[in-house]
Every structure is written in structure tokens, then in C-alpha cells.
Amino acid sequence: MTLAAKKTPDGSRVTLHQLMLPEHANALGNVHGGLIMKMVDEAGAIAAMRHAQRQCVTIAIDSMTFDKPVHLGELLVCDAKVTYVGRTSVEVSVRVHAEHLITGATTHTNSAHLVYVALDEGGKPCEVPRLELVTEEDRRAWSEGELRQGERLTRRARARL
Numbered sequence: 001m002t003l004a005a006k007k008t009p010d011g012s013r014v015t016l017h018q019l020m021l022p023e024h025a026n027a028l029g030n031v032h033g034g035l036i037m038k039m040v041d042e043a044g045a046i047a048a049m050r051h052a053q054r055q056c057v058t059i060a061i062d063s064m065t066f067d068k069p070v071h072l073g074e075l076l077v078c079d080a081k082v083t084y085v086g087r088t089s090v091e092v093s094v095r096v097h098a099e100h101l102i103t104g105a106t107t108h109t110n111s112a113h114l115v116y117v118a119l120d121e122g123g124k125p126c127e128v129p130r131l132e133l134v135t136e137e138d139r140r141a142w143s144e145g146e147l148r149q150g151e152r153l154t155r156r157a158r159a160r161l
């Protein structure tokens with residue numbers, strides 16, 4: 001297998017769908033936040049692995065928002081796109097919306113930024129392909145991702161003091 005030297009954000013983009021059923025409810029009768037987080041992490045991991053062509057593990061999840069509740073009977077849609085890469089890490093942004101299947105109405109419900117690390121066969125961090133920025137939106141997402149990653153690494157350094 002040949003590893004690509006670089007890949008575009010659209011080359012690894014992924015969308016996951018799941019119908020929300022009674023088994024996904026919290027005590028209020030809406031969809032449980034933990035289930036949404038699991039789907040967000042799954043979508044992010046698939047995008048990261050598609051980019052890296054490697055097994056990837058989650059190293060950070062931040063900025064997860066719960067803007068609106070998701071209701072039972074709605075289709076939960078997680079759209080994951082690689083925004084920034086370091087040497088061995090891949091940042092993925094995931095946007096979630098709920099779709100009402102009868103009316104077709106969609107509501108933005110959650111957003112998150114997640115970082116994954118690509119691992120080699122020995123379980124050690126390994127290099128990932130560069131990110132080829134094609135659109136203005138890709139370049140804006142990269143700049144924001146670079147800032148966020150800098151802040152994460154500053155927080156990590158402070159926590160280790």
C-alpha cells in the first residue's frame with residue numbers, strides 16, 4: 001500500500017447518519033448527550049483514519065457544544081472534516097444536525113473539534129500526510145485549527161508543570 005504524501009480535506013470527509021430511537025433517550029425524553037459524543041468521536045476517527053491511512057486514537061476533544069436538543073424520531077447527521085494536521089496529529093471538526101424525516105427540516109445541534117494521533121504497527125505516533133488546502137474555507141479552517149492546537153499544547157504544558 002502506498003501512503004499519500006498529501007490529501008485534501010474533502011478526500012477524507014465523512015458523514016454518519018443514525019435514526020434516534022427510544023433506546024437513545026435520556027431522562028427528559030430527548031437524545032442522550034453521551035450517544036451524540038460517541039457518534040461525533042466515531043465520525044472524527046473515520047475522517048482521521050481516512051486521512052492518515054493508519055489506526056488513529058483520540059487524544060483531545062474540545063469545544064463540544066450542545067446547542068439544541070435532538071428529539072427521538074429525528075435522523076442524527078455527523079459531518080466530519082479534517083481541518084489541521086501536525087506531524088503525527090490530525091484535527092477534525094464535526095458538525096451535527098438533526099433532520100426531521102417527514103418535513104425535511106434540519107437543525108444544527110452540536111459542534112466539536114477533536115484531535116487524533118496516527119499510530120504505527122508498534123503503537124507509536126507516526127507521520128501523517130500533509131493537508132492540501134484547496135478552498136478559502138480550507139485555509140480559514142487550517143488557521144483556526146492551528147490556533148486551537150497551539151492552545152491545547154500550551155494547556156498540556158501547563159498541566160505538566
Ligand SMILES: CC(C)(COP(=O)(O)OP(=O)(O)OC[C@H]1O[C@@H](n2cnc3c(N)ncnc32)[C@H](O)[C@@H]1OP(=O)(O)O)[C@@H](O)C(=O)NCCC(=O)NCCS
Nearest residue numbers: 056057058059060085086087088089115117125152153156
Ligand atoms: C496517543 C499517544 C500514544 C501519544 O503519546 P504521546 O507521548 O502523548 O505522544 P506525543 O507527545 O509525541 O504527541 C503525539 C501528537 O499528539 C499531539 N498531542 C499531544 N497531547 C495533545 C493534546 N493534549 N491535545 C492535542 N494534541 C496533543 C502532539 O502535539 C503530537 O502531535 P504532532 O506530532 O502533530 O505535533 C498517547 O497519548 C495515548 O496512548 N493516549 C491514549 C489514547 C486513547 O486511549 N484514546 C482513547 C481511545 S481511542
